[in-house]
Amino acid sequence: MIRTLTGLIIVLVLGAVAAAVIPEMQMREELQGVGYSYVSRGMDDTGSSNLVTAVIVAYRGLDTLGEVVVLFCASTAVVLILTLYPIGIKASEPSRVVAFTAKVLPAPILLFGVYFIAHSHISPGGGFPGGTVIASVFLLVMLGSSSVPDGRGRLPAIESLAGLSFGLLGFWGIMTVGQFLNNAFLGTGTPGTIVSGGLIPLISIAIGAKVASEFSGVFKAFRNTGGTV
Amino acid sequence: MTETLMTVIVVTFGGMMITAAIAVLFVRDLLSAIIITGFVSLSASVMFLLMDAPDVAITEASIGAVLATMIFLWGRGKIGGDG
Incomplete structure (x- = not known):
């Protein structure tokens, strides 16, 4: 009380x-x-018709890179602790409702998550929310089966590759125009079309893959009963 | 959408959120508390949608209402049910 x-x-x-x-x-x-300045010049500068994504990925791309690093550290710590001291949440037999939902819904949700990431420069969206939507698909599939998913080595590989490509895309700007995470050196295209916004779609895909694999790895770690990740 | 209708919806959802958030403190069952916390997050995502922030609404719905609730549920499973 x-x-x-x-x-x-x-x-x-x-x-x-x-x-x-x-x-x-x-x-x-x-x-x-x-x-x-962002609102008046953003569309011409970045070629992205979604100004929120333009600010997050292009103008404040360095902050986003830092955010990605923070998320990486946090998820690594969680997975490490759950590997050393496994909780091993038991995979109970799913109820019929959950089992049916886990068969029907993953495809549409996955499609929505991919759309959310790929169109982040045109319509509301972005790598972080899209990645969490994809991770929720992983969670749903995991809840719908009574076995522990086996993605040994693949999730960390995707995670590392995505994080590395974010950094390399930044360095690409240094090599060509001498500016880290420069967005516009490839040309920005026509705002509102799928191939526009310079590097924004590529960076969004990298962030989305990274967030999705990170969260999926954390969920998998909860089911971990010991042994290797 | 008219201004009045908008106000009614916002006040309704805001009221439900506040009620649910206070109810979390008083329910005896841990499972109920977790579900009500998820409901607060879901209402928050509806509020974000009404405030023309669909991307924030999606983030709140997937992280706050789904992923966080799931991790709470697993935590409850670990500490052994009713607490």
């Missing part, structure tokens, strides 16, 4: 702080500074 009340009090205090701060926030009607 004390723990419940403590939690409630913390939530109420946080709510009071938010209620006090939010009216003081000034909502700007017009964009200023770097935000204005």
